[in-house]
Amino acid sequence: MRKVFSALSAAAIVAGALVASTAAEAKMKVAMITSESGLGDKSFNDMMNEGMKKAQADLGIEFNVIQPRSISEFQSTLARAAGQGFDFIVGSSFDMIKPMQAVAKAFPNQKFGLVDVGPDPIAPNVVSSVTKDWEGSFLVGAIAAKTTKTGTIGFVGGKDIPIIHRFYIGYYYGAKMADPKVNVLESYSGTFTDPAAGKEYTLGLINQKSDINFAVAGATSAGVIDAAKSTKTFAIGVDSDQNYLAPGFVLTSMMKRVDTQAYDMIKSVSDGSFKGGTVLYYGLKEGGVAAAMDEYNKGLISDAVLKQVDELKAKVISGEIVVPNYFDLAPGQKEMGTPPMATPPSVADKK
Structure with a gap:
């Protein structure tokens, strides 16, 4: 009996070890492919990485962050990841649409995700x-228009491309709704990876009396914030809560x-x-966007303005206000949004 018991115990130990081993092997593996600005941008990529960490804590996944050095490396990076046995590969750049479409077609059984792009489905997988x-x-446009002391606010985009125009249109619409007389300037640094350029372009707007400048430029946004600090004006951060960068x-x-x-x-x-083949939407109603309020900007915005916002x-949530989406505007469209407002000439020309 002792021998039988010992044999059964040994078998149970082996079986338990096999179950534990199988459970370990079954752990879901995820690859995150960053945009060219990579981790440390204190913006889009860093924010997305927080989601990976939460999935690791809540769902027990393993994840690797892969950082291409340039847009030209997106397709080869995705292809290499697809060949490495990841259960899921998620990307984080509008410039990754075509590369992901090509790789998704070549690896039809691989599951992919692409965060924050356009309304068109990317591929069946x-x-x-x-x-x-x-x-x-x-929202931040309205805050800027109600807070400016000079009557002029600015916008610093990374690249002069449609996805950045989408931010500008919303910012402009909010500012003009809050104060039709506010002057809204726009500028594009041409890069998402150069803080020095961000500072240079922001100083140019400040020289034109803009005392609040919205940075939509990835890692370049750090320069916009630095310019605000050095000139004692205001910046508005983007993607993640950047208030702490210059309290x-x-x-x-x-x-x-x-x-x-x-x-x-x-x-x-x-x-x-x-x-x-599906597209998920995240707006104010879904808690997908917000104007960050914390200890670092406490008191900078009046209670009256916060109430208006x-x-x-x-x-917006009820549908009484419909903020215009740049991608929905037709070429030469003269008015946008509900209630209707004149489309800025610079945007109409780009369309």
């Missing part, structure tokens, strides 16, 4: 998302909850609800 950043930009000089930050989007995509793979937010 790719889930993508749209952040209604135009709604968040609307007292970052009026607020337009947060895009790409961490939530990445997490939701990973969870869908984990629980079996993944649906390729809450009222505007409620109207």
Whole structure:
């Protein structure tokens, strides 16, 4: 009997070890492919990485962050990741659409995700998302227009491309709704990776009397914030809560909850609800965007302005206000949004 018991105990130990081993081997593996600005941008990529960490803590996944050095490396990076046995590969750049389409076609059984791109489905095995950043930009535009002392506010984009125009349109619409007389300047640094350029272009706007400048430029945004600090004006951060980067000089930050989007995509793979070829939307109603308020910008925005912004937010959620989306504008369109407002000439020309 002792021999039988010993044999059974040994078998149980072996079986337990096999179960533990199988469970370890079954751990979901995820690859995050950053945009060219990479981790440390204190913006989009860092925010998305927080979603990966949450998925690791909540869902027990393993994840690797892969950082291409340039847009030209996106397709080869995605292809290499697809050949390495990841359960899910998620990207974080509008410039990754075509590279991901090509790789998704070559690896039809691989599940992919692409965070914060456009409304068109990417591929049958790719889930993508749209952040209604135009709604968040609307809120910070209203805050800027109600807070400026000079009557002039600015916008510093990374590149002069449609996805950045989407921010500008929302910012402009919010500012003009809050104060039709406010002057809204726009500028584009041409890069998402150069803080020095961000500072240079921001100083140019400050020289034109702009005392609040909205940075939508990835890692370049750090230069916009630095310019605000050195001139004692205000910057508005983007993507993540950047108020802490220069307390007292970052009026607020337009947060895009790409961490939530990445997490939701990973969870869908984990629980079996993944649906390729679909587009997920995250706006004010879904908690996908917000104007960051914390100890670092406490007191910079008056209670009266905050109350007005809450009222505007409620109207957007109810549908009374429809903030225009750049991608929905037709070429030469003269008016935009509900209630209607004149489309800025610079935007109409780009369309």
